[in-house]
Amino acid sequence: MKQTRERRTYDQQCGLAYALDVVGERWTLLIVRELLLRQRRYGELLEALPGIGTNLLADRLGFLIDAGLVRSLDPDRRTSGYELTELGQRLREPILSLARFGLSYSAHRPAPAGGVTRPSWAVLAVEAMIDEVPADVPDETYEFDVDGELFHVAVVGGSVSVVPTAAVDPALRVSTDSTTFFALGLGRLDPLEAVVSQAVRVVGPAAAVPRCLRLINLTGRLTGALPAPR
Structure with a gap:
């Protein structure tokens, strides 16, 4: 799986900026969320992320694989399963911290119409x-x-x-x-x-x-x- 477009970078000598260079694009952390629970097949990821589109999912997975955060269980088949690498598993605590913030932030705000x-x-x-x-x-x-x-x-x-x-x-x-x-x-x-x-x-x-x-x-x-x- 190859990258389909050039990646943007913040070009900042900062740990947060380096992290956002890898996981800051839309959908990326939600893909990681799905893989934190268990291995997922391509179709399962597509179903769990309504609105992402198959080409965008393939692009994001390809980038995460190149970045060393995700591995394909069968690199020759896009429909095979995916799992987080040891490096990718290190995103668990940052994602949990963001989820805690999100739960607190949205507690007194109306639910989005049609929220999934x-x-x-x-x-x-x-x-x-x-x-x-x-x-x-x-x-x-x-x-x-x-x-x-x-x-x-x-x-x-x-x-x-x-x-x-x-x-x-x-x-x-x-x-x-x-x-x-x-x-x-x-x-x-x-x-x-x-x-x-x-x-x-x-x-x-x-x-x-x-x-x-x-x-x-x-x-x-x-x-x-x-x-x-x-």
Whole structure:
């Protein structure tokens, strides 16, 4: 895959400018977002990025490969899978930091008309929502099902990890649709309202619910006692 046009550069001796020379063009970080979760085939990337266009996607992937951030699983076939290199994986923390900023920035702004959501985006969103493990949260696991996208959050020894698989014997199982999930994450829906209306369904002990909410920083919107989950 070859570059189709000359790349612009800021020509500044600055770490931020160097980074933006590589990932500052439109769609580039969203491609990286998709690959942070798992390997993706070309068609999967095209579907996950509505509006990008196949030629532009090919161009962006080619540049990321040349830059050493992405590798093709089969360089002879454009439709093969893609994954991040070790260098590309180092973009996880910057992307999570940008996602935290975006969640905060957009919390009190109207949702864009016709805004698209994808269940897979919930995985990185939850990772971005977690700042640290509250002192009263014990070692336990919470499983999320967002429109069939299964992942879990595991607290072990004061550390937390977000894993894109189903959990084994979680303390809570939480299921919802992607629209409701992002409404919660963006502060546009109260968690209590979501549970009472069954837009969010929770299975597990009631005591674990507020712990889960505190962990993913939704406690500030918890305005009353939650009903016992089913």
